[in-house]
Amino acid sequence: MMVLSIADLQRGAHNVLPSMVRDYLEGGAQDERTLHANPAAYRNWQFMPRRLVALNDIQTQAKIMGDTAAFPAVVAPTGLNALFWPEGDLALARAAQRSQIPFTLSTASSLSIEDIAQQAQGRNWFQLYVIERDLAFDLVSRARNAGYECLVVTVDVVANGKRERDLRNQFALPVRYNWRTLWDGVSHPAWSWRYLRHGLPVLGNFNTPAARSPAARAALLSRAMDRTFTWETLEQIRQQWPGKMLVKGVLHPQDAARCRQMGIDGVVLSNHGGRQLDDACTALDILAQLPRFKDFNVLIDGGVRRGSDIAKAVALGAQAVMIGRAALYGLACKGEDGAYQALSLLHDEYRDTLLQLGCPATSQLGPDYLHRTAINNHIQLPESRFCMESA
Ligand SMILES: Cc1cc2nc3c(=O)[nH]c(=O)nc-3n(C[C@H](O)[C@H](O)[C@H](O)COP(=O)(O)O)c2cc1C
Numbered sequence: 001m002m003v004l005s006i007a008d009l010q011r012g013a014h015n016v017l018p019s020m021v022r023d024y025l026e027g028g029a030q031d032e033r034t035l036h037a038n039p040a041a042y043r044n045w046q047f048m049p050r051r052l053v054a055l056n057d058i059q060t061q062a063k064i065m066g067d068t069a070a071f072p073a074v075v076a077p078t079g080l081n082a083l084f085w086p087e088g089d090l091a092l093a094r095a096a097q098r099s100q101i102p103f104t105l106s107t108a109s110s111l112s113i114e115d116i117a118q119q120a121q122g123r124n125w126f127q128l129y130v131i132e133r134d135l136a137f138d139l140v141s142r143a144r145n146a147g148y149e150c151l152v153v154t155v156d157v158v159a160n161g162k163r164e165r166d167l168r169n170q171f172a173l174p175v176r177y178n179w180r181t182l183w184d185g186v187s188h189p190a191w192s193w194r195y196l197r198h199g200l201p202v203l204g205n206f207n208t209p210a211a212r213s214p215a216a217r218a219a220l221l222s223r224a225m226d227r228t229f230t231w232e233t234l235e236q237i238r239q240q241w242p243g244k245m246l247v248k249g250v251l252h253p254q255d256a257a258r259c260r261q262m263g264i265d266g267v268v269l270s271n272h273g274g275r276q277l278d279d280a281c282t283a284l285d286i287l288a289q290l291p292r293f294k295d296f297n298v299l300i301d302g303g304v305r306r307g308s309d310i311a312k313a314v315a316l317g318a319q320a321v322m323i324g325r326a327a328l329y330g331l332a333c334k335g336e337d338g339a340y341q342a343l344s345l346l347h348d349e350y351r352d353t354l355l356q357l358g359c360p361a362t363s364q365l366g367p368d369y370l371h372r373t374a375i376n377n378h379i380q381l382p383e384s385r386f387c388m389e390s391a
Contacts, residue, residue: 035274038303077127079108097122156249266297307349
C-alpha cells in the first residue's frame with residue numbers, strides 16, 4: 001500500500017481492525033454531526049499566500065508549553081490504545097519522542113504511568129480523568145513522582161457520550177463473545193493473531209493496590225465520572241500539581257478565562273473528537289474568536305488530518321494542535337513505525353504548507369495568511385462572551 005496521506009493510513013487501519021474496534025476508534029456521539037464538523041471547520045478557511053519571500057530555511061519548530069518541539073503538535077490522550085496495537089501507549093510515546101513532540105498518556109492507558117516513564121524518555125504528559133477525587137489525587141501524585149512534564153485535566157466527560165456505534169456493537173471490555181464478534185475476529189486474522197499472543201488491553205493505572213480497582217475500573221470504562229467535579233476540585237488539583245497544567249475540553253471563552261484567572265497554564269479547546277456532546281461547536285471556530293494571549297497557552301484538537309490544518313490552527317492563534325485519530329490510524333497499521341509515519345506525514349505537510357504559503361517560520365504564522373470562506377455556519381456571538389482581555 002502506498003501511503004501518502006493520513007487518509008491512506010485510515011484505509012489501512014480500517015482493513016486491519018475488526019469492525020467493533022474500528023467503530024470504537026471512529027465513532028462519535030449520536031448523529032456524529034460534531035465528528036464531521038471538526039474536519040469541515042478547516043475547510044472554512046483558505047490560505048492567502050505571500051510571494052517573493054526568502055524560503056531557503058523553513059523553521060517548523062514551535063514552543064509548546066515553554067519547550068521547543070519539532071513542529072506544533074502533541075499526541076492526544078486516547079484510552080485503550082492496546083486495542084489498536086499491543087503496548088500501543090508505548091508505541092505512541094516512542095513515535096512522539098522520535099518526532100520530537102510531546103505525548104499524552106490517558107488515564108485509561110493500558111500501560112501504567114510508571115511503565116511509560118521508564119520506557120519512553122521523551123516529553124511525557126499525563127491526562128487525568130476525575131472518576132473519584134481520592135483516586136484522582138493519587139494519579140496526580142504518581143504522575144508527579146514519575147516526572148511527567150505536564151498535567152492535562154480533561155473536563156468534558158461528565159458521562160459517556162451516546163456513541164451509538166459502540167452501543168450497537170455492545171462494545172465492552174472484556175469483549176462479550178458471540179457469533180458476530182467471533183466472525184469479526186476470524187475475518188481480521190492479523191489483528192486476532194496479535195491478540196491471541198498479547199491479550200486484550202487492561203487498565204494499567206488500576207493494577208496497583210492503591211487504585212481501588214474494580215469499581216474505579218468499571219467507572220472508567222463506562223465513563224461514570226465524579227459529577228461533583230467543579231472549579232473547586234480543579235483548584236485542589238492545581239495545588240497538588242505545581243508544574244505545567246492544561247485543562248482539556250474547554251469550549252466556552254468564559255471557562256478559558258476562568259482557567260487563566262486560576263493560574264492554570266492553558267487550555268486545550270476540544271470537543272473530544274466529537275465523541276461527547278453532539279452539536280458541540282468546533283475548537284477551530286472558538287479559537288478564531290478568542291483574543292491572543294502571551295501568558296496563556298491555547299492548544300486545540302479535533303479533525304486534524306493534514307499539515308495544512310496545523311498551519312491554519314497556528315495562524316488562528318493556537319500554540320499547537322493535539323493529534324488524536326490520525327496517529328491511531330498509523331498505530332493500527334504498523335505500531336510505533338506506523339504512528340511515526342503518521343506524525344512524519346503531518347510534519348512534512350506542515351513544512352510544505354509553510355513553503356507554499358511563503359511563511360518561513362511557525363513564529364510568523366498569523367491570521368493575515370487566512371481568508372474565511374464559509375458564511376453559512378458562522379454564528380456571531382455577543383461581545384460579552386469574549387470578555388477576556390488579551391495580554
Ligand atoms: C479512540 C479514542 C479514545 C480517546 N480517549 C481519550 C481519553 O482517554 N482521554 C481524553 O482526554 N481524550 C480522549 N479522546 C479524545 C482525544 O484526546 C482528542 O480530543 C480527539 O481524538 C481529537 O480529535 P481527532 O481524533 O479528530 O484528532 C479519545 C479519542 C479517541 C478517538
